[in-house]
Amino acid sequence: MKARPIVVQTSYREVFNQLEDAILRGELKIDEPLPTEAELCDILQVKRSTVREGIRLLEQSGLVTRNSARRLVVSAPDASRSSENIIRSVTLNKVTLEELWRVQRELEALASRLACDNISKPLLEALADNIEQTRVSRDDPKTIVKIDMEFHRLIAHASNNRALTLARDPLGLLLYASSDFVITRLAQSTDRLIAAHQRIYDSIAANDPENAAKWMLKHMDDFKRGCIMAGAVFDDPILDFVDIDVLSGLTEALRK
């Protein structure tokens, strides 16, 4: 006999499903307040505790957020929400540095290529400023790591492609967080980093996608070489290279 496993939904999950559906099909509009718990009890014919548990599922999906610690409003999940999820998934599933790097290498190349087309004055200035800051902080590894991360995020942002941002940001966060490992171990790496960023910047500023991508790829390859020279085993999980407490702080960095 052929059969599907029997699945019974809990009521609170059904609450979630119905509300999610209503949001996706636009019956509950984004930026408008969610009905009050009492109203939902009425509509869905379950008690408040059940409604509340369903709402918690919505909340964690980013489909509702709170305006002013009070009334919940319907909202489109923002990128940081997905990032948190991916970061948890990557770390707990022990994805390796190699896997991460391999993907990120392509995404960064794409980002730098796309950035050429549309980059705005303010973003260009932010990039220049970022490189300047890197020079200033040359001797402070912790700060370098942050600024480096920001450099790449700025470029991805300049690509004006939200699908790219969505895929790239969480991976980038993890990858560059583990670059701490390299920078603290290899003195010369900071100078190479600055030189690479400068070349990438110049290419973008000159609206030269092919060179931007070329230098970015070199930069990424250099990153890998640095990791290995610093003694990183590229086939180990990233979790080995990133401090858990740093990790907790990472997600909030995304929200700005």
Place this chain on the structure above:
Amino acid sequence: MKARPIVVQTSYREVFNQLEDAILRGELKIDEPLPTEAELCDILQVKRSTVREGIRLLEQSGLVTRNSARRLVVSAPDASRSSENIIRSVTLNKVTLEELWRVQRELEALASRLACDNISKPLLEALADNIEQTRVSRDDPKTIVKIDMEFHRLIAHASNNRALTLARDPLGLLLYASSDFVITRLAQSTDRLIAAHQRIYDSIAANDPENAAKWMLKHMDDFKRGCIMAGAVFDDPILDFVDIDVLSGLTEALRK
């Protein structure tokens, strides 16, 4: 005066934070059961309703799943969880077909390149079988769309890179779901699709990464051309091309 906005945590969110932390730092081990609600009440000194709301947040993050509709077990979030999130984010934020395609193009090329190295016999056979099925279903657009989606997923899977899967799967799902639009409108598109898949398959089977990537890129470019010929405005949100009800069914397709 300089100040940070005041943020007050609710208790249930604090429950979530503490449990998440415990899982990330390995104090609660993956595949072991979560403490019972009563135990958590004891540990965290809050009432059961509060504990339960916190657990719902965990549940939606994929950090706990249910074994047998009963006891919850701690778990690493699986890829489908992230996919759901990204899909919601992409659709509700009205990301365009162009953005999606641009990223997916690179990821598919990477996937086909990587697939060459490690592909296993069973996966190769599955690919061959997939192409055969496409031929058989040539005249059934709905089925073609599904099989096409599966073809690309198989290749991504063969890449043996979970970071790639994580980034690619949700985007692929959305992109190929909207290919329905092309296939139903352009009669000849199915034949081109089969030919392309065949070439990609041959390259992978011959362990020829460069050609695999080359044909994949051509295939992707062809996809775009097809969309435009079929009258799709590439700068419109994907939401316009995907039926909401299909969308709801999409995520469950991921879980297998």
Place this chain on the structure above:
DNA sequence: AATATCCGTTTGTCTGACAATGTGATATCA
């Protein structure tokens, strides 16, 4: 030893309650 029965645990849901906080209406004052 295999099967059937029973019982305690755990969860899902309900009921009801209350304090804190934000919101809008009303009253007060310049």
Place this chain on the structure above:
DNA sequence: TGATATCACATTGTCAGACAAACGGATATT
């Protein structure tokens, strides 16, 4: 009259306790 202060209400967050259903394991039966 218009701005401000006050108040009453609505809504949420949390508590307290209750109960039925389902599961898992222990015990009894064949």
